[in-house]
Amino acid sequence: MKHFPIFLAMEGQKLVLSGGGDAALAKLRLLMKTEARIEVFTADPAPVIVTWAGEDRLNLTARALQPGDVAGAVLFYAADEDAREDARTSAIARAEGALVNIVDNLADSQFITPAIVDRDPVTVAIGTEGAAPVLARAIKRDLEERLPVTLGALTRIGKRFRRAAEALPFGRKRRDFWADYYFTTGPRALAEDGPQGAEEALNTLLDTHLNAAPRAGHVALVGAGPGDPELLTLKARRALDEADVIIHDRLIAPEILELARREATLIDVGKEGFGPSTDQTRIAALMTRHARTGAQIVRLKSGDPAIYGRLDEELTALDAAGVGWSIIPGLTAASAAAASIGQSLTQRGRNSSLRILTGHDTKGFAEQDWAALARPGTAAAIYMAKRGARFLQGRLLMHGASPQTPVTIVENASRADQTVLQSCLATLAADLDRAEMSGPAILLYGLAPRAALAEIPQVPEAAHGP
Known part of the structure; x- marks a missing residue:
């Protein structure tokens, strides 16, 4: 990964752009969605840039960038569409402490601007490190179709409610509340009663979750398939996404473990033929101990758990401990x-x-x-x-x-x-x-x-x- 993705705080920050043509316009349409103070320097601004300046959406200085203009800025865009002028202005910006992006010049840029799906405050950034802009646009188009435009409204309502939701204990119980709101209760209330209905629904939903009985621990015995993450079943992927604890075999591909939530606890209980192995009684003890805390556990097995996966032994141990379980088959190696x-x-x-x-x-x-x-x-x-x-x-x-x-x-x-x-x-x-x-x-x-x-x-x- 040559470019590490971050979300930069822009509220009140100074952002400078040099240029007034098509490249500048393309960047400004995106940058004006932020809450930054935008300074534009160009001797020949496009008419729409003049209009934006008149609407106080940016500050326009009708001359070429000079030393001192970038001082205090966090980002600088060189968008003059002239290699010599871009080199001159970017040298000024670097000397004055700003990170520099030169439009259509990846090699000399310190950062790149990703393709963005905007559902403010939900933002999806898509980058290909400059290698395939067409691919980034295709992914953006796909996500634009998948993510409803109401997502931003729901998120803004939820953001105001976060302090009240802290009445729920941190972890699984709080995650279940927000999942219920964003994927079930919230969209339904927004569609039926608008933003006010979606906001009122949060109070009712919070009471429901505060008074709900603790969720019982559960073990899903999941087949991870032979190794290719694309051969995972949809049900297996959902289980990985919801798991608090993942107890996995040695042969599980790293790409599959990457699908787990970052907060999930990963426990390697690998066995190796004629080599080091985790005792089966220890595996059973790990499953039952975590299940008794109310955790949702995935026991992740290579291939299909019912084919040479010691499934029966683990189910017997779970039954003896009174722990609920389910089996999610996987594609076997054969x-x-x-x-x-x-x-x-x-x-x-x-x-x-x-x-x-x-x-x-x-x-x-x-x-x-x-x-x-x-x-x-x-x-x-x-x-x-x-x-x-x-x-x-x-x-x-x-x-x-x-x-x-x-x-x-x-x-x-x-x-x-x-x-x-x-x-x-x-x-x-x-x-x-x-x-x-x-x-x-x-x-x-x-x-x-x-x-x-x-x-x-x-x-x-x-x-x-x-």
Whole structure:
């Protein structure tokens, strides 16, 4: 991030602009929305600038900027549309202590002006660090359509009521009150009875929330999907936004944790196969302890919580503690991995069933129905299979599986650093050793990348028999 976004206090501040043409007009239309004292210096002002000066919306000095003119200003805009004059005036401004913006000159500017969605006092600033103004305008247009024009009126009413709302305890209870007002009660009252009705509704709403029983703690067991934040369900995103506490697995992508509220408490309870792990009893204790304070908790699990996520153990602990819970499914890694290689997990004429297996369990390498897996056409998604690849390979070959059976390993499925390794049963272990994969990986047994299907030799079914 080369430009750090801030909202600068402008009330009563001096702001200076040099220029009187189209570039100056574009900046002034935006700057006049602030409560700053605007000083404009130009020998050739556009007629509308003269009009604005006559309306006391800005102060106009009909000459070129000179030393001393910028003293005491917080911001300066060089908008003369002449490189030499912009360089001269910006040098004066820097010497006199103002931050400088030179229109259409990102390299020599100390700050940039974002695209703005104005729902005063709600302001949304959109910046692309000067790289893509067209994109910033497109985002602005989208937000303009989404944010109702009444949002500013509701916010101004709410701002006057903030001191009264401090009667509610800080934290969840106060947030629930404001969420109720801004998203439900306020818009309805404003539409039905206007600003006065929206203001009166606040007093009634405050009484309701002051007298409401404390909200019970709750745990949402949420599937975070395979890693790509765009694969999160809408329900999962809402849960993250509302959570007071997020208890998350090691494999959760940082981009997904970024979606949590800044005030939320994040607790890493990561487990690593054959490595350091957080004890399951500690995880249960964390959930119940926070729930008893009335917190809204997200237990965030990679993929889908019902697939190798120890869901039943955690639900049993929550039931025993009398804590309410809900489950929000997520996209499992098998689906993301299959999509990444252009394959379906089931196919008419190939496999009418899909096996979801684990490469190892709490007792070590997991035993399976090897004879069934070795049959031609079988497809399986095998989780946690990297360390047990040689064990899987040996068992399947021992039970008659074809050495040429395709196997695809997808590491970091759906993420930017995803890796796909095409192999076959005969060379699986050796290929994995060479690949030195360190991220979470899923093994797709019986499936090859679509682009490679034409290269895979077709072995007669008789050759596959035990």
